[in-house]
Amino acid sequence: MANNxxxxxxxxxxxxxxxxxxxKIWGNAxxxxxxxxxxMDKxxxxKCDKDGYFEIVLNNLPPGGPYNMTISCKDVQKEIKDVLVGDVWVLGGQSNMELPILRTLDLYEDEVKNSENPDIRHFIVPLSYNFHKPQEDISGGNWISVNPEDVYEFSAVGYFFAKIINEKYKIPIGLIRTAVGGTPAEAWLSEKTVSKFERFLSSLNRCKDDDYVKNTIDTEQRRYSDWYKRLDEKDKGLCEKTVPWFSEEYDDRNWNTIYLPRSFKGTELEKIKGSIWFRKEIYLDEKPSKEKVKLILGTLVDADETYVNGMMVGNTEYRYPPRRYTFPADVLKKGKNIIAVRLIxxxxxxxxxxxxxxxxxxxxCKIDLTGQWKYCVGTEMERLEEFTFFQYKPTGVYNAMIYPLRKYSIKGILWYQGESNTGYPYDYKEIFEAVIEDWRNTWNMGEIPFLYVQLANYEDPNGGNGWCHLRERQRRALEIPNTGMAVTIDVGGYNELHPQNKKAVGERLALWAMNKAYxxxxVCSGPIYKSHKVLGDKIQLFFDYVGSGLVCKGDKLCEFTICGEDGxxxxxxxxxxxxTVVVSSGKVDNPVHVRYAWSNSPDRANLYNKEGLPASPFTTEELE
Incomplete structure (x- = not known):
């Protein structure tokens, strides 16, 4: 053992x-x-054990700082600088928890660009997985604070949550982000717990085969690289023998036209896999006076390379990030300018x-880019099969990204996950309850607050109604002591898996934290269905978290449905x-059940309390 x-x-x-x-402060010496x-002057x-491991416990530290910590062993000394004492929150889940401030700048650019708060810190646990056993430690990471350079890396949900808690209680806030985009809940379960769910066992057992994992990754990476290599070689728009199609000199007079934005479903492009080029002319009366300008292209499916006057101004490798490409204004000129998008x-x-x-x-000024664009297919390819994302498999990220954190004392947990379980939501309540119990047992700090986000409104392009079924199971998980659920049915959009309004999410989680942790x-929530009573041809609904009273945002309540014995x-x-809310229909004489906001994207949901918090979607039915 080295003397360090x-x-x-x-x-x-x-x-x-x-x-x-x-x-606990632990390590090896x-x-x-x-x-x-x-x-802190103590x-x-x-004594280190025979392997050099040590663990020291500091009890009941008061909030404050910054301080320095010194650790000495024989003639070796290590100093840890700029240490704060406050409240530490773990940020768990998938991409909507992971989503950084950088991805929300359409809404918050002016608000965050000069942010400076050394009392709010953020630590990102590196992506890792292990299917054999829990790891003792994480592989890397560092603490950053809120400043104009680093704030863009912060989890947006975590940042807005921490901002409110820090301002209210005047204590430092630490955020440990251990979230991975696309992960289903079972990926965050221990092996002992996941083994209770039979449908995950074959996948877990297969992933224990290191050769299978390595060979799968190697094969898929070769296939991916080969696909893109052949794509570039075959793409007529990149052919060296002609003017490239992104060039402003290229003659696109013979191209077809299409109105954008739109899905290609129902067009001749529907079945195309490969590259499709799009070009649009815009005219400027004069060159922009600003140093930099921004090209905003919604979101595109699947990947893109985007050019202005022949210069690539940005590219994105997959479908979900918003395309926001900032580039030098001198790329533009007075008169005709060409925007070219190579859609892959x-x-x-x-x-x-x-x-x-x-x-x-x-x-x-802003130039609208909706309308007619010209297009031409660069080349057609076979469908590129998706990667096997092993971080999505049962237990892997728990072993590598949760268990190693267990010694680090925390105040509570914030969780934003569920999107990846909407394909089969019917056992989500049991899986999610298992996550809560597992994590609490892992930290061994009792029933620490576990506050989570109910899925926002979103119209799943894969069809089905898994989102409303999963929301209902999230709602019913409130039966677990010391949990809280931030309702976000009004912050999403039917077309956006990653809604940018993370400020409302953070604020609503902060209300729950004030209640459960502080x-x-x-009033920490909007109305949440509690019970109902059948009154002849009507059903009366009772709610928790009514606050100062129920209100309708609009002329009348919407998104309520009712059924009789026929279901x-x-x-x-x-x-x-x-x-209360009383529900009825002239078509149902003997009502049995009521649903509210029971669709993937219920855009007319308008029941709130007077505190301005939305009611949770629900059904009065028994779960399947």
């Missing part, structure tokens, strides 16, 4: 330690030697997603009576 001191990446410069708790830790000591369709039906912004932002007696739901009339 090795600590977890979590225990590093800029860290936030949990106040009023048992805080010199076997069988005494190790001393000095922090000294702690213990790998496995979906190509699309310029509708009802999103498509414009050239010149600062003083003991505030406040056929029809649109219903709904009226607020005191703290």
């Amino acid at each position: 001191i090795k600590l977890s990446p979590l225990i590093s410069d800029g860290m936030v330690l949990q106040r009023d708790a048992q805080v 010199i076997p069988d030697e005494c190790i001393t830790l000095t922090f 000294a702690y000591s213990t 369709v790998t496995h979906n039906i190509g699309s310029f997603i509708k009802d999103m912004p498509y414009k050239l932002d010149l600062g003083g 003991g505030e007696n406040l 056929k739901f029809v649109e219903a009339d709904a009226v607020i009576e005191g703290d």
Whole structure:
């Protein structure tokens, strides 16, 4: 063993330690030697075991800082600088928790661009997975604070949550983001727990075969590289013998035209996999006066390379990120300018997603880019099969990204996940409850607050109604003690899997935190269905979290349906009576059940409380 001191990446410069708790500092040093830790004018000591492992506990630290911590073993010393003591929250889930501030700048660019708050810190756990056993430590990572350079890396949900909690309680906030885009809930379960769900066992067992995992990754990477190599070689728009199709000199007079944005479904482009080129002329009366301008192209399916006057201004490798390409204004000129998009369709039906912004932002003015574009197919290819994402498989990320955090004391957990379980939502309540129990057991800190986000409105292009079924299972998980659910049915969009309005999400989670973690007696949620009573040909609904009273945002309540014994739901009339809602329909004489906002993207949901918080979607039926 080398004569040095090795600590977890979590225990590093800029860290936030949990106040009023048992805080563990652990690592490896010199076997069988005494190790001393000095922090906040106190000294702690213990002896390393025969392997050099040590663990020191700091009890009930008061909030404050910054401080330095010194750890010494024999003649070796390590200093950790800029340490704060406050509240630490774990950010778990998939891409909507992962989503950085950088992806929300359509809404928050002006708000965050000069942000400076050294009391809010953020740590990103590196992506890793292990199917054999839990790992003792994470592979890397570092603490950053809110400043004009680093704020863009922060989880947007986490940032807006932390901002509110920090402002209200004047204590440092640490955020540990351990979220991975696309992961289903079972990926975050321990092997012991996941083994209770028989449908995951074959997948887990297969992933224990290292050769299978390695060969799959190698084969798919070769296939991916080969596909793109052949795409570029065959693409007529990139042919060296002609003027490239992204060039402003290229003559596109013989190309077809298409109105964008739109899906290619129902057009001659529907079945095309490969590259399709799009070109649009715009005219400027004068050169822009700004140093930089921004090209905004909604979101595109699947990948793109985008050019202005022959210069590539941006590219994106998959469908979900918004296309926001900033480039030097001197690329543009007075008169005619050419925007060219090389759209690469790998496995979906190509699309310029509708009802999103498509414009050239010149600062003083914005040029609308919707309308007629010219297009031509560069080359056709076979469908590119998707990767096997092993981080999505059961247990892997739990072992590598949750278990190694277990010694780091925390205040609570924020969770935003569920999208990847909508394909089969029917056992999500049991899986999600298992996640909560698993994580609480892992940290061994009792029933720490577990606050989660109910899925926002979104129209799943794969069809089905899995989103409303999953939301209902999220709602019913509120039965678990010390949990809270932020309702976000009004912050999404039918066409956006990653809604940018993460400020509302963070604020609503903060309300739950104030209630569950900080003991505030406040209205922390919109109305949540509690019970119902059949009154002849009507059903009366009762709610928790009514707050100051129920309100309808609009002329009348919408998105309520009702059914009789036949189980056929029809649109219903709904009226607020005191703290209840009474639902009926002339088509149903003997009602049995009511649903509210029961669709993937219920855009007319308008039941709120007077505090401005939306009601959760629900059904009064028993779960399947």
